[in-house]
Amino acid sequence: NLTLQKWPFTSSNTTVQESFVCAHPSYTSRIVSYDPLIIHLENFITPAEREYLINRGRPLLQRSLVANRDGGPPIERPARTSSTAFIPYNDTTAYCIQQRAAEFQGFLSVRKIEMLQVVQYKQHQEYRAHYDWGVASAHKRERESTIYGILKGDCEHCGTQFPEISVDWSGEDERWCDFVECEETEMLTFKAVAGSAVFWKNLHDDEEGDRRTLHAGLPVRNGTKVGLNIWTVV
Numbered sequence: 019n020l021t022l023q024k025w026p027f028t029s030s031n032t033t034v035q036e037s038f039v040c041a042h043p044s045y046t047s048r049i050v051s052y053d054p055l056i057i058h059l060e061n062f063i064t065p066a067e068r069e070y071l072i073n074r075g076r077p078l079l080q081r082s083l084v085a086n087r088d089g090g091p092p093i094e095r096p097a098r099t100s101s102t103a104f105i106p107y108n109d110t111t112a113y114c115i116q117q118r119a120a121e122f123q124g125f126l127s128v129r130k131i132e133m134l135q136v137v138q139y140k141q142h143q144e145y146r147a148h149y150d151w152g153v154a155s156a157h158k159r160e161r162e163s164t165i166y167g168i169l170k171g172d173c174e175h176c177g178t179q180f181p182e183i184s185v186d187w188s189g190e191d192e193r194w195c196d197f198v199e200c201e202e203t204e205m206l207t208f209k210a211v212a213g214s215a216v217f218w219k220n221l222h223d224d225e226e227g228d229r230r231t232l233h234a235g236l237p238v239r240n241g242t243k244v245g246l247n248i249w250t251v252v
């Protein structure tokens with residue numbers, strides 16, 4: 019067994035079975051933007067992992083919270099109406115995905131990957147425009163990067179939108195239209211495609227938050243979206 023630190027939520031230790039075979043899919047990475055760095059990852063999460071995490075998360079779901087700017091515990095806000103499940107660190111599937119996320123970022127230590135969060139959006143639920151950075155406190159380090167994966171995207175108008183970033187897709191290969199709203203020119207919107215994930219860098223090199231990473235989980239129409247937050251701390 020391997021001993022892992024439960025960073026950043028607790029300092030106690032946990033174990034995962036070493037006998038579990040962590041088979042990584044051959045996913046495809048495509049750069050969307052150099053600055054800020056945004057990379058689309060197709061087939062980053064396998065169908066079996068998706069199904070497993072949805073079932074694992076279901077009994078653990080609770081109303082999603084947002085960081086309290088006053089330094090207190092996280093709070094409910096109308097800006098974030100989804101439900102969140104924290105997947106325990108000793109979960110072998112979660113650990114496998116955490117290893118994948120760490121390796122993608124250049125063989126980082128898996129200890130820099132936060133506890134995975136499954137987020138479920140029912141009809142009309144959303145997460146209005148926000149930053150993933152700005153969460154640092156005495157107990158928590160700043161979020162260097164986000165990988166936001168889609169476990170289930172059976173919904174309309176339910177993508178992830180970056181209002182401060184625009185791409186003129188008319189000059190790009192039309193295969194992008196499978197993954198982004200390629201008619202949009204003012205904002206960048208990723209479609210909720212199951213298995214895909216989007217990586218972006220939240221911080222400038224001096225560790226200041228990058229305001230261009232403002233993004234929203236659009237209010238879900240007709241269906242359910244289940245996402246997966248994979249955050250890497252500095």
Ligand SMILES: O=C(O)CCC(=O)C(=O)O
Pocket residue numbers: 137145150166176177178179233234235236245247
């Ligand atoms: O649901 C989405 O599309 C984005 C979710 C998100 O940004 C978050 O949970 O921090």
Ligand SMILES: [Fe+2]
Pocket residue numbers: 148149150233
């Ligand atoms: Fe976010």
